[in-house]
Amino acid sequence: MIQxxxxxxxxxxxxxxxxxxxxxxxxxxxxxxxxxxxAVLLADENESPGGQIYRSVERASDAxxxxxxxxxxxxxxxxxxxxxxxxxxARRATVWSVGPADEETGDGTHALAVGxxxxxxxxxxxxxxxxxxxxxxxRPFPFPGWTMPGVMAAGAAQILMKSSGLxxxxxxxxxxxxxxxxLLASQLLRAGVSxxxxxxxxxxxxxxxxxxHLLGFSASSYALKGLKLLLEVHRRTHVIRGVTAIxxxxxxxxxxxxxxxxxxxxxxxxxLLLLHQGIAPNLNLTLAxxxxxxxxxxxxxxxxxVDGRGASSVPAVSIAGDAAGIxxxxxxxxxxxxxxxxxxxxxxxxGHGVYEQRRAQHAQKLARALRGRTFIEHRFRPGKTFRVxxxxxxxxxxxxxxxxxxxxxxxxxxxxxPNQMKAFTRCGMGPCQGRLCGLTAVELLAQFRGVxxxxxxxxxxxxxxxxxxxxxxxxxxHTEAAILAVAGFVERAHDGAQDATHGRNx
Amino acid sequence: xxxxxxVIGGGLVGVxxxxxxxxxGQRVAILDEGDLANRAARANFGLVWSSSKGLGNAAYSRWxxxxxxxxxxxxxxxxxxxxxxxxxxQSGGFSIRLTPMELERGIASMAKLAGQPGMExxxxxxxxxxxxxxxxxxxxxxxxxxxxxxxxxxPLDGHANPLRLFAGxxxxxxxxxxxYFPHRKTTAIRHRxxxxxxxxxxxxxxxxxxxxxxxxxNTGLAPMVGLSVPLSPSRGQIIVxxxxxPFLSHATGYLRQTDEGCxxxxxxxxATIDHQRPRGPITAxxxxxxxxxxxxLRDARAVRTWAAFRVVTPDGYPIYEQSERFPGxxxxxxxxxxxxxxxxxxxxxRQISARALSEDLSVFHSRRFHVPAAA
Numbered sequence: 001m002i003q004x005x006x007x008x009x010x011x012x013x014x015x016x017x018x019x020x021x022x023x024x025x026x027x028x029x030x031x032x033x034x035x036x037x038x039a040v041l042l043a044d045e046n047e048s049p050g051g052q053i054y055r056s057v058e059r060a061s062d063a064x065x066x067x068x069x070x071x072x073x074x075x076x077x078x079x080x081x082x083x084x085x086x087x088x089x090a091r092r093a094t095v096w097s098v099g100p101a102d103e104e105t106g107d108g109t110h111a112l113a114v115g116x117x118x119x120x121x122x123x124x125x126x127x128x129x130x131x132x133x134x135x136x137x138x139r140p141f142p143f144p145g146w147t148m149p150g151v152m153a154a155g156a157a158q159i160l161m162k163s164s165g166l167x168x169x170x171x172x173x174x175x176x177x178x179x180x181x182x183l184l185a186s187q188l189l190r191a192g193v194s195x196x197x198x199x200x201x202x203x204x205x206x207x208x209x210x211x212x213h214l215l216g217f218s219a220s221s222y223a224l225k226g227l228k229l230l231l232e233v234h235r236r237t238h239v240i241r242g243v244t245a246i247x248x249x250x251x252x253x254x255x256x257x258x259x260x261x262x263x264x265x266x267x268x269x270x271x272l273l274l275l276h277q278g279i280a281p282n283l284n285l286t287l288a289x290x291x292x293x294x295x296x297x298x299x300x301x302x303x304x305x306v307d308g309r310g311a312s313s314v315p316a317v318s319i320a321g322d323a324a325g326i327x328x329x330x331x332x333x334x335x336x337x338x339x340x341x342x343x344x345x346x347x348x349x350x351g352h353g354v355y356e357q358r359r360a361q362h363a364q365k366l367a368r369a370l371r372g373r374t375f376i377e378h379r380f381r382p383g384k385t386f387r388v389x390x391x392x393x394x395x396x397x398x399x400x401x402x403x404x405x406x407x408x409x410x411x412x413x414x415x416x417x418p419n420q421m422k423a424f425t426r427c428g429m430g431p432c433q434g435r436l437c438g439l440t441a442v443e444l445l446a447q448f449r450g451v452x453x454x455x456x457x458x459x460x461x462x463x464x465x466x467x468x469x470x471x472x473x474x475x476x477x478h479t480e481a482a483i484l485a486v487a488g489f490v491e492r493a494h495d496g497a498q499d500a501t502h503g504r505n506x
Numbered sequence: 507x508x509x510x511x512x513v514i515g516g517g518l519v520g521v522x523x524x525x526x527x528x529x530x531g532q533r534v535a536i537l538d539e540g541d542l543a544n545r546a547a548r549a550n551f552g553l554v555w556s557s558s559k560g561l562g563n564a565a566y567s568r569w570x571x572x573x574x575x576x577x578x579x580x581x582x583x584x585x586x587x588x589x590x591x592x593x594x595x596q597s598g599g600f601s602i603r604l605t606p607m608e609l610e611r612g613i614a615s616m617a618k619l620a621g622q623p624g625m626e627x628x629x630x631x632x633x634x635x636x637x638x639x640x641x642x643x644x645x646x647x648x649x650x651x652x653x654x655x656x657x658x659x660x661p662l663d664g665h666a667n668p669l670r671l672f673a674g675x676x677x678x679x680x681x682x683x684x685x686y687f688p689h690r691k692t693t694a695i696r697h698r699x700x701x702x703x704x705x706x707x708x709x710x711x712x713x714x715x716x717x718x719x720x721x722x723x724n725t726g727l728a729p730m731v732g733l734s735v736p737l738s739p740s741r742g743q744i745i746v747x748x749x750x751x752p753f754l755s756h757a758t759g760y761l762r763q764t765d766e767g768c769x770x771x772x773x774x775x776x777a778t779i780d781h782q783r784p785r786g787p788i789t790a791x792x793x794x795x796x797x798x799x800x801x802x803l804r805d806a807r808a809v810r811t812w813a814a815f816r817v818v819t820p821d822g823y824p825i826y827e828q829s830e831r832f833p834g835x836x837x838x839x840x841x842x843x844x845x846x847x848x849x850x851x852x853x854x855x856r857q858i859s860a861r862a863l864s865e866d867l868s869v870f871h872s873r874r875f876h877v878p879a880a881a
Contacts, residue, residue: 102786115786124786290783413676416516416688417541423548424673426766431748431809457541462784467748467807470771473793474804482787485774486760486795491607 003088008121011090014107015041017343018114018127020095020285023051024329025321025336026133027078031085032340033131036349040087041125043095043116045466047163049079051135052155053329055162064165067190069183071225071329072162078333093118097463098130098289098317104479111316115463115476122472129316129343132286133336136279136322139301139382140396140440141176142389144247146275147398150254154184154276167191170271173257175199175246178278178380179226185233196270197238199259201277203383204242210378220372221330240266245385248273277382281323284433287461290314295454298377299326300387301439302458308363310339318342326377331369337362388444396444397437399430407441411448417457418442431467434459509535509685511858512704512713514692514727518547518668518843519850520719521675526855527717528682535685535711537692537704544722547843549814551744551772552668552764553757554845555599557635557660561615564624565869566823567633569849574662575631576848581666587681590674592666593765599663599757600638600647602654604798609656613637616658635660649753651801657758665757667765668844675851687711692720695730697832702731717858718837721817722779732831734872735839739779740816743788744772745796747806754800761796769806771796775816784811816841819875826854826870828863836863837872 005011019030022044030042050057054075057065065073082089097115100106102124106113110126117123138155145151154174160166167188172195174185185198210217217223233239245260254273259266280301287293292305292313303325310318320339321332338359345355389396392405402425415421418428418441427441428434434441438459446453483490489499513524516538527534556574560567574596581594603609619625620633636659643657644650679686687709695716696703702716716731718724724735749767756762763769774788789811797804817839819825824840836858840846857863 097786099783103780104785105787113786410673413673413680414686414688415541415676416538416543419541419548423669424676426669429810431807433809460542462810462812464808464811467809469804470745470747470793470797470806470808471804473745473789473808474797476786476790476793478790478794479787482774482785482791485776485788486791487604487608488775489611491605 002083002085005088005090005118008118008123011041011116011118011123011125012039012088014110014126015039015088016127016347017041017129017131017340018043018095018125019131019133020044020098021051021133021135021321021323022046022049022091023053023133023135023321023332024075024078025135025323025332026051026131027082028333028336029131029133029320029340030087031081032337033343034085034087036341036344038344038347038349041090042087043090043093045092045094047092049082049089049091050075052159054079055159068162068187090116090118094466094468095285096466096468098132098285099463100314101126104481105477117468117472120472122468122476124476128347129318131310131336131339131343132289132317132319132323133321133332134282134285134323136326137282137435138276139278139280140436141275141277141386142394142396142404142440143245143386144389144391144394145249145254147395148248148250148254149252150250150271151248151273151275154181154274157274158184158187161187161191167193168272170194171196171269172272172274173197173199173268173270174274174276175201175257176275176277177202177382178276179222179229179376180279181276182229182233184274184276185237186229189233189236195237197240197268198233199243199246199257199268200239200241201243201246201383201386202241202380206379206381210375213375213378217372217375222372222376277386278380279322279326280439281325282435283458284435284461284465286312286319286323287458288463288465289317291317291319293458295452296325297452298374298381300381302453309342310335311342327370327373331366334362334366334369338366388440388447396440397427397430399432399436400426402427402437404444407444408448411445415445418445419460421445422459428459433461433465507701507712507714509533509711509713511715511717512537512702512711513717513719514704515719515721515723516686516688517545517719517721518550518672518675518847519721519838519840520717521672521679522843522847522850523717523719523838523854523858524684525675525678525682526851527858528679528684530855530859532855532859535687535713536679537690537711538686538688539691540689544815546721546814546817547672548669549744549812550668550844551770552665552762552844553599553759554594554596554664554666555757555759555842556845557599557633557662558601558616558619558658558759559842561619561622563823563869564622565866567619567625568627568630569866570842570845571633571662572630572853573846573849574664576852577666580848580851584671584674584678588674588677590670590677592671592674594664594666595755596662596664597756598659598661599665599759600643601658601759602643602650602799603656603658604654604795606655612658631662634662647756649800649802651798653798663757665762666844671844671847692727695727695835697731697835700834702835715834715836715858715861718835721839722815724837724839728837731835732829733827733835733837734875735825735837736820736872736875737839738818738820739777740818741776741778741782741813742773742816743784743792743811743813744770745789745792745808745811746770747803748809750806753802758799761799769803779815782813782815784813821874824870825872826863826867827872828861834861
């Protein structure tokens with residue numbers, strides 16, 4: 001049985017393994033590692049396990065399950081296994097830093113330190129191993145009007161549906177590309193929502209790039225499901241394909257979508273616009289941990305550099321699931337198992353024989369689960385103009401309201417990369433720490449310079465990757481050396497003060 | 507010869523000098539490294555602060571005070587050239603002292619500083635400061651915590667937005683036609699027939715003069731032109747909060763609210779340049795002291811912390827020098843790139859153009875570190 005931790009006081013000072021994220025990858029990693037006797041903490045931000053895909057699946061009614069489809073319902077079995085595992089679970093907990101143990105406060109045996117905020121209290125936790133299963137983020141979808149009220153991310157709509165059973169009441173338009181767009185359309189239609197239109201922005205030329213991979217795809221589990229989904233959506237609403245540009249209009253509130261298809265224009269009225277153009281690995285924690293990353297042209301996104309077992313460039317830190325590259329729920333679970341198994345091997349809880357045997361099983365299942373991905377990636381890769389808006393007035397950074405024009409102005413100064421661009425404009429400095437603008441800003445700069453995004457690089461991320469109150473930070477352990485470094489001397493009640501050893505006179 | 511002056515280093519020191527040189531009519535090029543170079547210009551705290559500086563070196567106190575006084579002119583000129591407001595405010599700064607012992611030490615150190623010979627000079631604003639007891643501190647800063655022991659206030663001090671200052675210089679340089687070359691790490695500087703050739707991987711550039719403003723990188727570059735820039739390792743760490751409603755218009759020594767609303771909390775000094783990861787214990791102490799200073803910050807959310815390396819010489823004072831073997835080669839190294847930006851932009855460039863550093867700056871030559879070891 002899992003231990004459902006209630007407060008920071010229930011946290012142990014150290015664990016063999018800390019897993020971050022309770023989606024398919026994190027749950028599977030935690031289960032696998034605990035099976036082999038590791039002391040595991042799984043920390044997750046949400047109320048209940050499941051991640052984005054299986055959000056609230058335990059509480060779902062039969063009607064919910066029918067509406068959301070069989071892939072959603074499948075989460076129940078995984079969560080049941082998780083509930084039966086021998087590990088600690090901290091829900092509504094935020095992991096805001098991961099990195100090598102501090103040179104001063106580290107215990108000398110645990111390689112890593114994890115900063116966690118749980119029930120309003122921040123704690124440092126020592127760990128031998130960390131598996132980051134932080135999932136994916138919806139890719140930014142910047143076009144004129146995308147930040148106005150009445151326009152929202154499809155993922156956010158899905159969260160409302162899954163966690164509160166809330167569905168949109170007005171005329172709803174969906175726009176974008178990717179399988180999840182059609183999945184959401186079908187879920188909304190089944191829930192009785194008035195879906196006026198699905199505006200498909202998938203570039204027409206994607207077919208040509210995807211075609212060579214059609215065979216692999218048609219043999220995958222995605223093919224039949226995808227086809228059924230497409231047919232269902234096409235039958236029940238108006239689908240407009242080959243869209244080349246969109247603009248949301250309205251006075252203070254979204255009222256219509258202007259759609260361009262080549263040289264034809266359409267005006268579609270609606271009350272709510274839901275956007276989706278694929279997902280990208282959620283990198284903030286992995287980058288803040290110092291993990292190397294690469295540009296993945298097929299995903300049109302950065303992903304952490306990992307080996308076949310999910311090991312990152314930072315010793316003892318592994319990454320599994322969509323956080324390491326978009327692979328979907330089933331493959332994520334397999335990657336999680338592999339990472340959990342590797343942790344057990346690294347910590348000598350299993351021998352090489354057991355490891356190899358199980359690894360081979362997992363690897364085989366993983367390969368099967370990955371079938372068809374290449375086709376999907378090529379087929380639904382969002383077009384360049386939807387990734388980097390040509391219109392200079394379009395907002396890129398929502399937190400700081402920085403437009404594409406402002407970024408181009410600064411790019412023209414010759415900024416060496418996105419971090420200098422950020423310093424000059426504040427793009428990416430807000431509470432989201434670049435989650436909503438990072439990809440766009442980097443691609444814009446790369447386009448401006450005529451180099452691949454990989455050459456431009458990404459934001460340097462620092463803890464806390466999610467906001468933490470000063471009150472919480474202040475209550476973290478202090479050391480004498482740290483006081484000396486900040487105050488210049490340490491006051492002691494009995495024998496006066498001890499001074500810092502180096503100059504503070506400038 | 508491609509340029510009159512090649513400035514190596516695109517950080518705050520480099521761009522302020524380059525801008526000043528351009529104002530002097532010099533043809534200037536700036537060589538810079540990549541996006542993730544050690545760049546104090548993107549990590550600094552943003553004080554324009556002079557009152558407490560120069561204990562043990564009156565010339566440094568004067569140099570800091572003249573620069574702070576020239577900041578108005580710098581801010582105005584940059585604004586009119588670029589439209590960028592550097593957010594400079596010189597409304598006086600508080601050095602807040604949390605305990606009686608901290609206050610006592612602060613008072614003693616200010617008395618010693620003020621009593622040094624050579625503190626006054628024509629054209630330098632006199633050092634003015636006030637000692638505020640607990641009650642007076644609370645009267646002037648009603649939001650300070652109850653345990654704050656007192657403060658030292660000086661009307662000379664203030665703050666600016668260092669990132670907008672940095673961006674402003676870059677924009678002005680672009681408008682002036684100064685050539686900026688990022689991704690060019692200098693690996694060699696050669697002296698040929700009274701001029702310099704600066705080179706890196708696959709490129710070279712000729713200039714009549716060369717200015718080393720590469721921060722920590724100067725240590726390696728200086729010997730190429732007969733100069734010396736010894737530095738001591740120093741790492742600082744800062745916490746920044748989300749935007750808050752304005753509550754503090756004055757700068758304090760370790761906590762200020764930017765004109766955008768964020769609160770910056772710094773700064774620590776650790777004698778290391780091992781890594782740039784923010785350390786938990788330092789974050790904790792910074793936050794704890796910030797809350798003792800302004801308890802209303804308890805629920806303010808920190809969005810980011812960072813650590814960066816300072817450019818600090820062994821005695822903490824800057825280096826300004828011209829090579830005797832290769833005249834026309836200059837090396838500059840200082841920690842307070844924001845405070846000193848006005849001098850670097852408005853005073854130093856004339857001297858570089860004339861190939862002669864003023865007598866006032868001779869005290870900042872690195873020869874002060876070349877003390878022969880005792881036999």
